[in-house]
Amino acid sequence: MEYISVLEYAKKHGISERTARNYCAQGKIDGAFLTGKTWSIPDDAPLPKRGKRRVSPLLQRLRQEKEAGLKGGIYHRTQIDLTYNSNHIEGSRLTKEQTRYIFETNTLGATAENTDIDDIMETVNHFRLIDYIIDHAQERITESHIKRLHAMLKANTSDSRKSWFAVGEYKRLPNEVGGEETAAPEEVSRQMKTLLARYNNVPHPQLRDILDFHVRFERIHPFQDGNGRVGRLLMFWQCLATEVVPFVITEDLRLFYYRGIQHWGHTDGYLTDTCLTAQDQYKAILKYFKIDYHEND
Numbered sequence: 165m166e167y168i169s170v171l172e173y174a175k176k177h178g179i180s181e182r183t184a185r186n187y188c189a190q191g192k193i194d195g196a197f198l199t200g201k202t203w204s205i206p207d208d209a210p211l212p213k214r215g216k217r218r219v220s221p222l223l224q225r226l227r228q229e230k231e232a233g234l235k236g237g238i239y240h241r242t243q244i245d246l247t248y249n250s251n252h253i254e255g256s257r258l259t260k261e262q263t264r265y266i267f268e269t270n271t272l273g274a275t276a277e278n279t280d281i282d283d284i285m286e287t288v289n290h291f292r293l294i295d296y297i298i299d300h301a302q303e304r305i306t307e308s309h310i311k312r313l314h315a316m317l318k319a320n321t322s323d324s325r326k327s328w329f330a331v332g333e334y335k336r337l338p339n340e341v342g343g344e345e346t347a348a349p350e351e352v353s354r355q356m357k358t359l360l361a362r363y364n365n366v367p368h369p370q371l372r373d374i375l376d377f378h379v380r381f382e383r384i385h386p387f388q389d390g391n392g393r394v395g396r397l398l399m400f401w402q403c404l405a406t407e408v409v410p411f412v413i414t415e416d417l418r419l420f421y422y423r424g425i426q427h428w429g430h431t432d433g434y435l436t437d438t439c440l441t442a443q444d445q446y447k448a449i450l451k452y453f454k455i456d457y458h459e460n461d
Contacts (some may be wrong), residue, residue, distance in 0.1 A: 167204040176210045178306050178360035187212050211304070219302070220407045221456045225300050235268065238453045239298075243267055246400065247290040247410050250393050253418055256283045263287055282321045286393075289317050293397055303403040304364055307356055313394050314387050323389060335388040342426065345384035357386050371443075374402045375435055379428040409450070409457050411442035
């Protein structure tokens, strides 16, 4: 059996070195042993499971409606609103009604215009991604999860047939966003590990922590394409996990959202106010469906 150091284990699982060392000292990592002052950890040792988080009323309802295949509820509404708006921000030409039709019937329906197959595939894939997040919402977000989201988003698209595109893996070629430089391909893995360790060590993440993670993720821009949608899906995941009310960035908020990301770090209020507005819109939907939430989110 191969053994790794505390530092290597921490990097592998996206946690801090201190947390990894505490797990060893508390006997939470099977097979770890101390030699002098140094811990040796089995290379295949899994991350200790935390106590199960409370399932929020929203997450509980989403899971119930998903399993029942219920139409017309919060699950149905969230699937269509989040998928349509996030794809539309990235240039999808499908209408909201077409998005709804695909979700409800698994067909496109009649259309008088040529329709991009990638728009259809990424819409179908996005529905599956939301299901994946609902199923895994109580788990710690890892690099493996993030790569899985990207692989699912781009499955069976034209990008998946390009060897250089690296679907489900970090980018191989430099890219930029909004004319701004992003992390070099050789720096992505290290920066992503640092980002996840930073977030996962926040005891009780709040909205600001989620937004800070999102901006740092988008500035790293770890994938060749699809970073915006993966990033917004991660925010949805983080909101469900922390009981922060989720939000959907709609077309009327798109430019304010981009401005907020650009100015984060010196004028945080731009992005915060934009997301609070979006959150108010989702709260109105929760009230309609009689789902409890915390007013201070």
